[in-house]
């Protein structure tokens with residue numbers, strides 16, 4: 101079997117994954133496409149492979165703020181995993197590329213049939229909620245330069261590349277600031293030789309330096325994701341070993 105490039109699907113037992121495969125259709129997501137608007141019925145879920153989807157909350161009709169992002173670690177359409185058929189956010193493709201699509205009907209059927217899929221989605225929804233909460237606090241308390249650094253690192257991790265296309269206008273929606281604010285922050289990071297930014301192309305030059313320039317929100321969310329992966333409730337007689345950096349719970 102070919103490598104499974106979406107890590108949520110890759111975490112499933114092979115038997116479960118094999119059952120799912122016939123319902124997964126490869127699609128290519130196009131930059132700027134909107135998969136759902138708030139209030140839309142969710143007709144399909146998407147598992148990004150090398151694409152990135154931004155979750156935005158529209159405000160006052162003409163403004164929108166990014167509240168979360170979904171890449172190869174997750175799924176677009178999580179309300180369905182909670183039994184809700186309607187999207188509360190705008191799901192906008194911000195990184196073009198391949199994804200796997202499944203119809204909502206098939207997804208509901210598989211969710212009932214495969215307990216491991218529901219368990220994996222529970223963990224994912226938890227980490228997505230953590231990401232959304234952290235983003236809310238970040239947008240209120242941290243300066244644009246640190247937020248831009250966080251956003252670049254989160255994007256890098258999801259597209260697994262230090263180079264991607266992004267316009268100032270798009271970034272201003274992602275960060276909830278005016279274009280001039282984005283320009284200033286990007287110029288500051290560029291002056292510190294952390295990134296290179298020209299004609300809508302961003303390249304990370306110094307990964308460690310960019311992490312140092314980011315607020316802690318980046319590592320908080322990243323570690324929470326790792327923690328959720330390692331803190332799976334072990335099945336009886338199958339203890340899961342923990343990495344030494346994550347303390348075992350008190351007994």
Ligand SMILES: [Zn+2]
Nearest residue numbers: 238242315317
């Ligand atoms: Zn922050």
